[in-house]
Amino acid sequence: MNVLPPEKTTADQASFEGLISAMKIAIIGFGKIAHDEHAPAIAESGTFSLVAAVSRGKGPAGLPCFQDVETLLHSGPDFDAVSICLPPQVRFDAAAAALSAGKHVLLEKPPGATLGEVAQLGRLAEANNVSLYTSWHSRHAPGVEKARIWLSGRTVQRFHLSWCEDVRIWHPDQQWIWQPGGMGVFDTGMNGLALAEAVLPQSFALKSARLDIPENRFAPIAAGLDFTCTDGTGLRADFNWSHSGADHKALIAETAEGMLILDKGGERLVINGQCLIDEPQREYAAIYNRFSHLIAAGESDIDTTPLAHVADAFMIGERKTVEAFED
Amino acid sequence: MNVLPPEKTTADQASFEGLISAMKIAIIGFGKIAHDEHAPAIAESGTFSLVAAVSRGKGPAGLPCFQDVETLLHSGPDFDAVSICLPPQVRFDAAAAALSAGKHVLLEKPPGATLGEVAQLGRLAEANNVSLYTSWHSRHAPGVEKARIWLSGRTVQRFHLSWCEDVRIWHPDQQWIWQPGGMGVFDTGMNGLALAEAVLPQSFALKSARLDIPENRFAPIAAGLDFTCTDGTGLRADFNWSHSGADHKALIAETAEGMLILDKGGERLVINGQCLIDEPQREYAAIYNRFSHLIAAGESDIDTTPLAHVADAFMIGERKTVEAFED
Known part of the structure; x- marks a missing residue:
């Protein structure tokens, strides 16, 4: 047509x-x-x-x-x-x-x-x-645009990205997530990376990583990643699929003018304790x-940027074998 | 200036x-x-x-x-x-x-x-x-341009890329090649991938891979990779760093009109048994x-294409632990 x-x-x-x-x-x-x-x-x-x-x-x-x-x-x-x-x-x-x-x-x-x-x-x-x-x-989450605008031009001491959920709730009995190409915990973690790319004033590159791989699986159940922004600001990312309780999906920026918290996967934006946005996603x-x-x-x-970060993590990440994961 | x-x-x-x-x-x-x-x-x-x-x-x-x-x-x-x-x-x-x-x-x-x-x-x-x-x-090797021209428009049954050398000769006592970011055998293998990108009429994408990792090292000493070109033609790549004897670095294309061999890292081009180019590289x-x-x-x-193939291999490659490598 x-x-x-x-x-x-x-x-x-x-x-x-x-x-x-x-x-x-x-x-x-x-x-x-x-x-x-x-x-x-x-x-x-x-x-x-x-x-x-x-x-x-x-x-x-x-x-x-x-x-x-x-x-x-x-x-x-x-x-x-x-x-x-x-x-x-x-x-x-x-x-x-x-x-x-x-x-x-x-x-x-x-x-x-x-x-x-x-x-x-x-x-x-x-x-x-x-x-x-x-x-x-995740780039279209409700708080992304306002967070991006607030951060642009501000000096950030450190970013922290945390993307934690219970894989048994989100992916019950799904085997593809553990197989090559499924990417394990990065299946959810890359949502955090995509959100961070949309919010941060600068691009970031992976410097080191640790992947926790269950002894009976190909892909990681948890990962810790250290990125650096172009201006040298650190971004620490922690992804965890054996998280119990409510999901915890947040980007935190510590700045000279206070703290920005974009949590609930981007649905809620809190700056210096003041809640500016809290609404259901329409991503x-x-x-x-x-x-x-x-x-x-x-x-x-x-745009393959978040996927490239995941590939980088597999390429340079140190692997630690952890206990077997059974569905 | x-x-x-x-x-x-x-x-x-x-x-x-x-x-x-x-x-x-x-x-x-x-x-x-x-x-x-x-x-x-x-x-x-x-x-x-x-x-x-x-x-x-x-x-x-x-x-x-x-x-x-x-x-x-x-x-x-x-x-x-x-x-x-x-x-x-x-x-x-x-x-x-x-x-x-x-x-x-x-x-x-x-x-x-x-x-x-x-x-x-x-x-x-x-x-x-x-x-x-x-x-x-490697893209500037003597035989690359003529090989590319000969292959363009031809139907290829299968490509085979082989990049084998003795790491003890090429990287004696270099520890960085085995550490995260050093990429192990891909340090040489990516030269083959870069050459293939310059020669093949189509792009190729990784479908599966096997990485042989010495039990005392982070990075692989050998790898076998299966790529597919856009039109479905297969490209098999074998990289080996524990190869003994002379280096073996060749791209082979089997076509309906005969076989193309680009070897010696791209210095020699042989088509259907006839040597068309054999000269020292001026890469x-x-x-x-x-x-x-x-x-x-x-x-x-x-251009990060060859590096992206390496990252893909680390991301989806099955890992096999092999005997320890000592310098």
Whole structure:
């Protein structure tokens, strides 16, 4: 389909919205995140219409559901875009097939099992003249923008990122998270890294890391990472999947003018004890809004920075074997 | 200094060369590679003049030598550019200091210990309006260009990359290669990956890997990697540092129209049994030529693709503990 870029006038804007609201989308991989976040966000988007899904289990109610991407492409209804929510290990083949068929592609995080795969998808999107969007939902958390503005120009003594949850609650009996490409605790930790990239005034690079690997698993259950910002400010990150009790997902900045705490995964912002924001996230609404604008502008948004930090951690991280993890 | 971009006319070209030949350069880290390759290439470049070095050991004969980059910057002679040949773990600080002081920077491979570091250096180069060049010497091997041209448009059944040498010969008593950031056998293997990137018609992405890690070391002594090109063609890579006898460094392509063998690290090209090229490498002459043109054009060349493949291998590679390695 042809989509016009957004224009400034009201009439043109209405025309653009009319065109873009015709955008038909299919969800590939209809698991927990697709059911809980993607399908509702698409329904409320006003710009996308869910027309089909690919799932080996239950699909969305009342819509055609296919066993694999090839069957969807050859036997399914017409559609313009796909949202890919499969585990990272099998994400590439589905994305490559969709891009090659001329479909716009939105990728859940992480955008692939390897950096090389994502680079290939970027070239495929360009060759097929479609949009590829490597989404990082945590960047759209409610407190991110205000935190970013408050920190810009301020001198920070130290950043601390903590991303801790109970893997048994979030990933019960999911084996892919422990296998190569699943990345273990980095599956949640990279949300913290993506949020930090959106908030910090400077980029940061990994200097050392420690990975705690259960003796019966490939991937870490906990990790401690020391990054340095371009100006030398330290960023300490601690990720823990054997955390008990409520999730603890926070970015803390100690500055000369007080302390900034962005916690609850970015939903709450507290500066010097004053709560400025505390509201439920609408991250996926923001993701689909951005996706529609990328398609309209004929652009892609391919950012592998958080995944590169994870790869860096595997490359230079010291490994410590810890007790076996049983589901 | 101001450097004009190269022009087409002979008079302008002479003028450009006159300006660029004034380029004063310092070598940071005067070890084996600096002595054997960089210093001779600079001397023969006609565009760079070596004026100083930083080394804790012996520096180049007859030139001032400093203990660290800060002393060079504050107490050394004037210079315009640096060539950084330190081990990857300490490369970043030297490069960041040089870029921040307004010097153009050439980095030996790998360009850093982590991908995050290289991204930061790229931003520093841009902010300071200087050129950063992440060099990959193997890309300039004699047979690369002809191999690339012969393969383009041909259907390849399979690529095989083999990069094997005796670490005791190439890195006697060097501990940094085994430590985090040193990357073990990938220190040589990434030369093969960089060469393959320059020769293959398509990009490739890692699908699985096996790393052999000596029980007393952090980094692998051998690795086997399976990549897939965008069109599905397989690339198998085998790196081995406990290889005995002569080095074996070759890229082989099996095609419908015969076999291409690029071996001796790219110095010899044999197609269907016919030797087309067999000549000593002049890789570093090509590197300094490229560096001078980047500076003249006010551009940077920052390519982390081979390093990203290495990071991918550490991220998804299965690890096998092998016997201890003693120097």
